[in-house]
Structures are given as C-alpha cells and as structure tokens.
Amino acid sequence: MVKKVSLKDIALKIGVSTALVSYVLSGNEEKGRVGKETAEKIRQVAKELNYQPNHIAKSLKTGKTNTIGLIVADISNPFFASIARAVEDESGKYGLTTIIGSSDESPEKLKNLVEVFIKRQVDGFIISPPDHSEETIEYIISLGIPICLIDRHFDHVKSSYVVTDNKESMQKAVSHLLGMGYKNLAFIAYNSTLQHMKDREQGFLDATSEIYSQVYKINFSKQHDELASTIEVILNEQKADAIVFATNTLSVAGLKYLTQHKVKIPQDLNVMCFDFSEVYDFFYHPIIHVKQPIEQLAKESVTILFNQMKEEHLQQLVLNSELITKTRVMV
Amino acid sequence: MVKKVSLKDIALKIGVSTALVSYVLSGNEEKGRVGKETAEKIRQVAKELNYQPNHIAKSLKTGKTNTIGLIVADISNPFFASIARAVEDESGKYGLTTIIGSSDESPEKLKNLVEVFIKRQVDGFIISPPDHSEETIEYIISLGIPICLIDRHFDHVKSSYVVTDNKESMQKAVSHLLGMGYKNLAFIAYNSTLQHMKDREQGFLDATSEIYSQVYKINFSKQHDELASTIEVILNEQKADAIVFATNTLSVAGLKYLTQHKVKIPQDLNVMCFDFSEVYDFFYHPIIHVKQPIEQLAKESVTILFNQMKEEHLQQLVLNSELITKTRVMV
C-alpha cells in the first residue's frame, strides 16, 4: 500500500505550516489571508504529489461525513432499485455517498438499520418507511438528523417528504376506467395505515361513488395466499369487470395469478395497475397503469435533503404521475 | 442534536484514563491488564450513558473503515439488484457497510467510481467489471486493496472471484435443448472480451458441434436495434428452431421482441434463457433457463473479500447453476 500524501507532506515540502495548506486547499484563502504566490505554490505541489484529502480526518473534525442513508423496503424490488439508482446518481452530484438498506417492510428492521447508519454518522436519511414506523422516524427527527421521506409519509409526522399525488392519480385513473365503460370494480390494496395507501384507496372511492365497487385489503406478510383467495372472490362472487391494484408488487403478482389462471386481459377482466413493470410489455393489450415519476421523486428527495442539511427548513413535495393507457411502441 | 458520549466522558465519570476505557470496551482487557472491578465499572457506566463508539475516530486511527464498495453494471437491473441485496445482508453480518455504484458497463465510469470509493477509503471492493476494465482492476490490486470480482472475471488478471460455471452450464443447457429435438440453434450474446461471455459461447459451441448453429454478437451500446435485426435474421434467414440467449437482459429483451411480433414460444420457436426473470412466469409454457445461484455468489464474494481483508490470500470460486425446465408451481 502506497503511503498517502497528507497536508503535512505538502507543508513540509514547501516549508509552510499545515494551516496554510489547509486554508488554500479547502478554498478558504481569504479567511487565512494567504499570499498569492504561496497559494499558487501550494496548489502546484498538491497537484504534483497528487494530494487526496483524507475524508475521515475531515469528518472527525467537522462532524460531517457527506454520507446519506437510503432505506427502502427492498432494494431487489425494481421500484426501489430504480429509486436507489436515481438517488445514487443524484447524490453523487452533490458529493454525497449513499449507503443503502432494506427494511423488508419491518419497523424493527428499519430501527436497526437506522441505528447502524447513525453509528456510521450519516448526515441525513432518505427513507421509504414501512407501516408503523412513526416512532423511528420521529426519533431521527428528535436527534436533529435531516430526513426526507420518499414515496410514503405520515400525515401526522412533521417531516420533509416527496410523494406522488396518490389520491388524484388514482381518482383520475379509475375515472378513466369508468369512461371505458367498466361498472363493477374491485380494488386490491395492502392493509396499511400508511398515508399513500389510504390516499390511493380514497382516490378509488372518490371515483367509484356512483358505481358498484369493492375494496379488498390484504396483509403484506401473507400476501401470496390472500391475494389468490381475494382474486378468487372477485372473479367468482363479485364478478367484477376490472381490478384496480394499489401497488406494483400487487400489480405484478395479480397479473401473474390472472395469467396463470387463463383469465384473459382485457377480454375476461381488465386491470389497472400502479407503477410500471417490465411485465406489462408481455401482454398483447396495453396494461393501463399509473406511472409514478420515480426519477423525479428520487432526485427531489436528494435535493430536499441536501437543502435541509444546510439550512433548517422542511419541504413537502407532491409530484404528478402519468396515466399510461397505451403500450410503448417498439421501434 | 444531543451531545455524543465519548470515551472521555466515561473516563471522567469514573475517574480513570481514557486508555483504560478503550482497552475494556474494545475487548482488550488482557492487553491492557485491567482490574476486574474497574472493567466491570467501565462496562456498566458505558451502558448507563449509552456509549456509542465513534466509528470515524476509530477509522482515522486504525485506517480501517469497515466499509466495502460494491460496483455493478446497473443497480436497477434485477440481477444486480438481487446481488446487491444479498451482499448488503451478508456484509451486515460481518459488521461491514456497503456503498454501491453503477458503472453502466463503462470502464470510465468504473474508474471514477473506484476513485471516489478509494477516497472514501473502502476496505475492499466487490466488482462486476465491465468489458475493458482490466486496468482499473489491476490498479486496485496494485494499491493492495482487497477485491473480489463477481459474476465476471478476467482470465489473465490475478484476483479473487466468484463466478458461475458458465461454460458447463451453457453446455448442459444447450444439450438439453438438443435432447428435446431442436436441430438449428441461434446463440445471441454480447460482443465482449469478458471471460464469462466467452465461456458461455464456448459452452454453446461445445454442445452444438454436431448440429447446425449460428452465433450472433451484438454491441451493448446499440443493443436495442441490433437485437431486433439479429432476431429478424434468425427468423427469416437462418430459420432457427430455437434461440439461446447469453444474459438476462438479452433474454428479457428477446422475449419481449418475440412476444410483440407474435412469435409463439415454443410452437414457432423455442428459447433458452440465462438467468431468472419475473417475466418468465407470464408465459403459458415454461421458459427454459439457467438459474445462477445469485445469493450464493453474493454471499461467497463477501466471505472471500472478508477473509482477504484479514489474511493475504486470493480465492477463486466457481459455483454450479441450475437448469430450470419447468414453470414454478403456483400454490
């Protein structure tokens, strides 16, 4: 391992103090009132020796690590993977490094991850919180650590967040379905107290006040079985003409179930999905879905967090989503 | 922000030196030869004050950050997202934190990421290297930084790695196709000098020596157009009865193209894919594919890297994959 060049090496070589070198290289010449020639010389030698500042020493002194913690439900879920990718790219632009964790929708796991990340002294958090994790979020806030929630938030927790306009998106999307002539809708969502889930449900209810519809909620932990039995009920008892799925996992799992049970979409039953999935491209007919602005969500969350790390102000952002009714054209 | 508790606070409270506290809390009692009572007292007060050691100070002193850098082609690609998830989980068990980067298959981006991560003083790397990135890998090695390649490696670069037995997997899989009666095969791979790609091609060639077959290579950067035209050629000119795809991106993109062009699988043409994808579940007939042991690859890479961080020895590991010929049963 080659020995690292430190401020001291530069200082020694030129014959000045490390203080001067620090002033110049951290861009505080005026503050240190460094002479022009000396400054030039320092910069030159620094380049010559290929000086790389030691992040860790800097962190120890300044208390800032320039690292942020991103915690999502599951990084192997394409939705969150896309968020992670965009957060990673965006935070890089600000000189921030991102460490990632998956909560598996468990408040306990979230708490553990948060503790690990705090020990690592992250400067801020971007979190897509699981159900019943208010305490941990409030704990972070109480420590004065900047945080920006993403995709989900708690109405009664005072924090920054970036979310989609879930209620309006859902309402518009379902209205579109009604406009197509469907009259007996089923809505499948997770059993959750999270605001985004409640909003999506409300959007569905607002849009379906004049027709027959049913809302089904399934538990995240037993979703496989419950989804299957729910769809059975919808097909055999409710005899709905379209199903609205509230999330991307539900959408994909639902489509899979329908496909494997030879239910033709949209002939036998139509669907309305939330979030984009690659699998939509494998249907001959377009899968109507609400496309959240994932990249924008991620980028804005980084920006909001970054601002919050400098100044002390919260920001809430609600972004519009897009209703996709046609298959992308294959060029 | 609540003031952090340091060694000093504990020392002060008890009336001992910070050295003693450090010895006890870092588990070096014997080394410091600390008295039993004192040690107990220190532990007690540490718990009382909820002492959390300062990672950064420790890193500065020890030169170890307990952080590893994971660089894959694209974290939003499900294959790499799964790897990332498993690496994250596994490294957590060793007390390591993972920072992730996406190279987008570009050697320049890789180099930049590596530089950023080195500045961050990661203790080691797990990298799925893009084509033509030998230099950067060798650079890391020359710095004495532990590294374990994953999924891909360079035959002529002396490093640790964990890969699948690409040649054998492919050979077995293609033989299976032949056993099913297919006699005119097409192989679609990326144009790449990476060993795993060459191995997969060799596996294909070894298996098809007795029948008619064609190998097509497309460029990663123009894959969309080239894949389309290649499949056209396969369908219209070669008139192959089955296509073998060399990677998961090719598999999914190929299936998508075939589906959208109403090519029935397996009636009109069968396929053999590499890696699992969620989209396979949307076909009525099973999609034959080679399933790499993703989790195991990831776990082993962490273990190998961890060992390498302690002792100075390289390790190469080749794992077996599984040939999937049936659809998973939906319970």
Place this chain on the structure above:
DNA sequence: ACAATTAGCTTAATCGATTAAAGCAAATTT
C-alpha cells in the same frame, strides 16, 4: 512620527479513539 491597521503566516487545540511506553505499588523471588 507614532499609533493603528493589515497582510501573511504560525501555533496549538481539537475532533475521539488507539496503543506503545512508562509509572508505581504490591507481591514474589533470591
């Protein structure tokens, strides 16, 4: 001409933990 300012640079403390070396009793050996 003499005080006040300013430009240019250094000193030294600090962040928090680690660890070799040294100190000092008490206990043991010679």
Place this chain on the structure above:
DNA sequence: AAATTTGCTTTAATCGATTAAGCTAATTGT
C-alpha cells in the same frame, strides 16, 4: 533486604484536517 516480577493504571503520541487565536513586519492614517 534487595531485586525482580506482576498487576493495574496513566501518559502521551498518533491518525489528518480544521480553525481560532496569536505573532511579526509592513503599510496606512493623521
């Protein structure tokens, strides 16, 4: 009784950068 060992603990240097405070000589003001 002197010498050595053992047990327990402290001292102090160190990792590398930051930054308030201090110092000196040159410059400016009146």
